[in-house]
Every structure is written in structure tokens, then in C-alpha cells.
């Protein structure tokens with residue numbers, strides 16, 4: 001295999017919002033490259049619709065402490081409160097900075113940035129829904145991604161587009177660089193670098209019905225996990241209440257922020273029973289559970305009683321077209337329904353990973369549950385767990401997280417690079433990967449062990465056993481299925497043996513990461529014998545603060561998972577019963 005050698009001070013893996021924001025911070029002071037398996041503006045950040053929260057108080061009185069209160073309560077008290085304070089306080093400057101870089105936010109009559117309501121965001125610690133989400137129609141993520149990418153281009157940031165990082169080199173606890181596969185040619189590239197930030201996004205593809213792009217396979221968390229680094233809070237995976245029925249394509253919570261209502265088959269606004277004060281604008285974990293409960297009680301619509309309706313019809317054509325144009329288009333295209341006149345069939349869809357690579361508030365990757373760090377390795381964005389979202393993220397807090405903590409990871413790279421010297425990494429660093437790829441190329445293909453077959457069994461079974469409601473029984477069942485899939489994965493084969501755009505080869509390697517994400521999710525969920533945020537155990541329906549006010553840390557232990565725990569960092573908000 002051809003091996004190409006590069007030398008940089010810093011590498012950022014991923015060109016979504018988190019990676020690009022880190023790059024803007026790091027680029028001026030070091031030789032930096034951004035490596036991305038997708039063309040940068042195709043990153044999933046570009047699919048984000050509804051908004052990014054900051055207590056700008058453009059519509060009504062607001063302050064960042066109320067935003068912090070909501071975030072902690074939304075997290076079911078599992079978020080680390082000092083980190084949440086940083087998120088909510090720095091949100092305001094983060095939005096203003098994006099505005100100054102040219103982001104075309106929607107505006108109020110006064111010319112100020114418009115703000116809308118979103119689930120779980122309130123004024124005065126729960127008094128009423130807050131107008132806090134800054135937005136650009138329902139294309140907020142697209143605008144953030146374009147703005148950050150343009151800024152990077154104007155700064156001359158060097159990009160390696162359609163290069164997939166498949167190995168990180170860490171020696172004696174110190175980062176040496178990464179190895180990447182050039183998708184167009186099949187060549188391997190060794191990137192020597194003493195600081196590497198992982199901003200590879202989420203892993204919603206462990207589930208069948210998901211709002212996530214095909215590329216969201218947990219590469220960063222998987223790569224680090226395989227090197228002995230733990231993954232934090234993997235049992236907490238968010239299901240968004242309003243995915244298009246069967247397809248999982250997201251219909252933003254902005255639809256409910258603008259006044260949309262969920263109804264069951266009888267037309268009843270059922271959220272009045274589950275969250276009497278803020279109703280359809282309750283946090284996502286509660287709304288998704290309410291939908292699942294309505295469906296299992298026989299109140300779902302359709303021939304199989306397996307969906308509910310999102311009703312926008314009372315909002316009027318003008319508001320719908322002005323504020324929700326993209327999702328209206330999705331509904332027309334994919335379900336042939338006219339949302340101005342008819343309610344839309346929806347069901348919860350796998351959406352967001354609260355867990356991931358553990359970091360401190362400066363993006364430094366933790367090597368264990370006792371606070372150890374790995375020199376030179378950073379993580380930010382959905383791949384990371386700071387933890388600001390705890391057991392359940394509030395809508396609009398991820399676009400915020402990626403810019404606030406992307407910037408902080410970039411700053412940490414700057415500090416580290418300025419205080420260390422380059423150390424060489426030679427071509428032999430590609431040997432492990434080269435052998436792995438040769439293994440795939442040499443093995444004869446059989447359909448029984450195809451990537452697609454193992455992956456779809458993984459997605460179907462996770463959907464069945466580890467979704468919104470879980471129990472010892474379903475999780476034990478899934479543990480067995482995963483160990484069988486893991487055995488079969490050892491024999492996985494590919495039919496495409498070419499070097500040019502060999503997506504089958506890359507998907508075979510990604511499947512390994514997906515299995516890691518599923519293993520750690522299920523093992524952490526089995527051990528957490530309580531219900532908190534997005535993790536609902538039918539056999540342990542209550543939150544247990546005495547035993548489980550803790551973050552889980554999942555370590556790889558051969559083919560199994562070893563769990564450790566770390567206390568939650570509390571702050572000014574005492575854990576309370578979570579009522580809305």
C-alpha cells in the first residue's frame with residue numbers, strides 16, 4: 001500500500017461545528033490540519049434545524065442562570081453543574097461572535113436576533129416557556145456550518161477532505177498522531193501531530209429508526225475505546241419525539257416551539273396529562289416516553305396504532321412557510337402530506353448521544369474515572385461527554401455545546417502545542433491499519449458475513465431491546481445478541497476489493513465502532529438500576545440519587561465491558577423531583 005507521510009503540530013478529526021470552531025481557535029498559532037471523511041459542509045451539523053440557545057433576552061427578560069437551571073433540571077441532575085455554568089454563560093458571546101462572522105439569523109422587527117421557544121427552556125426557573133433559541137428559520141445548523149467553514153477558508157485552514165481517520169497513535173500516554181485512509185485512492189496517510197482533537201459527531205446508527213446521517217458511526221469514541229480510553233454515560237441516548245413515521249427524518253422541536261401540538265388517534269392533546277404546565281414543550285425524554293406510553297395503551301393512530309400526530313394546521317400557512325420551510329418540504333416530499341392542512345404522522349427517532357469520550361471543561365480527554373488525562377488528546381461536540389447534558393439534553397443545547405466546547409478544545413491544543421516539542425512518527429505507524437485492510441482484501445466474500453447483514457441485525461435488535469423503555473430482560477437479551485454479532489463480526493467479509501471509493505471497506509471498519517457503541521450502551525444500561533432522563537428501566541422506574549448520582553465509565557475489557565463510576569459535580573441546584 002502506498003503510504004504518505006505528513007507533519008503537523010495539531011490535527012482536528014471532523015469538520016462539523018465542533019471541529020471547525022476548534023480549528024478557528026488553533027489555526028493562527030500552529031501548523032494545523034482538519035481531516036474529515038465527509039466534505040466539510042456535508043457534516044451532520046448542517047442538518048440541525050431548530051436553533052441554538054443563549055439568554056440574549058431579545059424577546060423577554062432572561063438570564064444565563066435560568067438557562068443553567070433548565071439545563072440541569074433537563075439533565076435529570078446528572079450534568080456537571082460547573083460545566084453547565086460555562087455553557088450557559090459563554091452562550092451569549094458565542095452567538096454574538098457567529099453573528100459578527102456573518103451568520104444570517106432570523107430577525108425581530110427591532111432588528112435584533114429572533115428567539116423562539118423550545119422544550120424544557122423556561123423563564124424564572126419553570127414559570128413559563130422561554131424565548132431563548134436563536135435561529136435561522138429551520139436551517140440553523142446549516143447556517144452555523146457554512147459560517148464556520150467560510151471563516152476557516154478565509155483563515156487558510158488546511159483541509160484533508162474525504163480522508164477517514166482509522167487509527168490514533170498514543171505512546172506512553174502521549175499522543176503522537178493519526179493514520180488516515182484516502183477515500184478516493186485507498187492510500188494510507190500518516191499524520192504526525194502532538195495534539196489531536198476528535199470532533200467526529202454522534203452514533204445514532206446503532207438504532208434502526210434514526211434522525212442521524214449514515215456517517216454517524218461513533219468513529220472517534222470507538223477508536224479511543226479500542227485504545228483503552230473509557231466512554232462516559234453511554235446508557236443515555238436521546239430519542240427525539242417527532243421523527244417522520246417509519247423514516248425517522250427529524251421534524252424539529254421548533255414546530256412545537258412555534259405552537260405545534262401532539263395528538264393521539266382521538267385527536268386528544270395528550271401532553272396535557274403528562275406535563276400539565278408546559279405540555280408539548282416538556283423535555284424530549286418525557287415527550288418520547290409519553291408517546292411510547294400512548295402507543296402501548298392503544299391510543300396510537302394508523303392500522304397498527306403505532307404513531308401519533310404532530311398538528312401544525314392551526315398555525316396558518318404564513319407562519320409555517322416563514323418559520324418552518326424545510327420541515328414542511330420534507331413532509332411534502334417524503335410522506336406526501338400537506339402540513340398546512342393535515343396533521344403529520346410521527347414517532348420517536350434515535351437522535352442524540354449524551355454520552356461519549358469523557359473530557360474536562362477544556363476538552364482534555366480523561367483516561368479514567370479518577371481524573372487522569374491523556375496528554376495531547378482532546379474531544380468536543382457530540383462525540384464528547386463534558387458532561388453538560390447529563391441524562392437528557394435540552395433542544396438547542398448541542399449547537400451551543402459544539403461552539404463553546406469546540407473553542408475550548410482549540411485553546412487547549414494551542415496551550416499544549418506551545419509548551420511541547422514535536423516528536424517523530426514514521427511510516428511504520430500505518431502497519432496496523434495496513435494489515436487490517438489487507439485482511440479484508442484477502443478474505444473471500446460470503447453473504448452470511450456481509451457488513452449490511454450484521455449491521456441491520458444490530459440496528460433491529462437495538463431498536464427492539466434498548467430503546468425508550470428497557471428492562472433487565474430486554475437488556476440481557478440484547479447482551480446475548482451483541483456477543484453473537486461480535487463473534488460473527490470477526491468473520492465479516494466484503495465483496496468490493498477495489499481501492500477507489502471503497503465504501504464497503506470503510507463501512508466494515510465503522511461496524512466495529514457501532515458494535516463498541518452498542519456494547520457500552522447496553523452494559524451501562526444494564527448496570528444502572530434506576531430511571532433517569534433518557535434511561536427508563538421498566539423494572540426500576542424511580543430515580544435513585546443515593547446510588548446513582550454518578551457518571552458511568554465503560555472500559556474495554558477484551559470482548560466485554562468493565563464499568564467504573566465517578567461522582568456528579570453538583571453546584572447551586574439541589575436535585576429535585578422533575579415536574580413540568
Ligand SMILES: Cc1cc2nc3c(=O)[nH]c(=O)nc-3n(C[C@H](O)[C@H](O)[C@H](O)COP(=O)(O)OP(=O)(O)OC[C@H]3O[C@@H](n4cnc5c(N)ncnc54)[C@H](O)[C@@H]3O)c2cc1C
Nearest residue numbers: 014015016017018037038045050165201381382396398399
Ligand atoms: C436532524 C438533526 C437536527 C438537529 N437539530 C438540532 C438543533 O436544532 N439544535 C441543536 O442544538 N442540535 C441539533 N441537533 C444536534 C446537533 O446538530 C449535533 O449534535 C451537532 O451538530 C454535532 O456536531 P459535531 O461537530 O459534534 O459533529 P458533526 O456535525 O456530526 O460532524 C462530524 C464530523 O466528523 C467527521 N468524521 C467522523 N468520523 C470521521 C473519521 N473517522 N475520520 C475523519 N472524519 C470523521 C465527519 O466527516 C464530520 O465532518 C440536530 C441533529 C440532527 C441529526
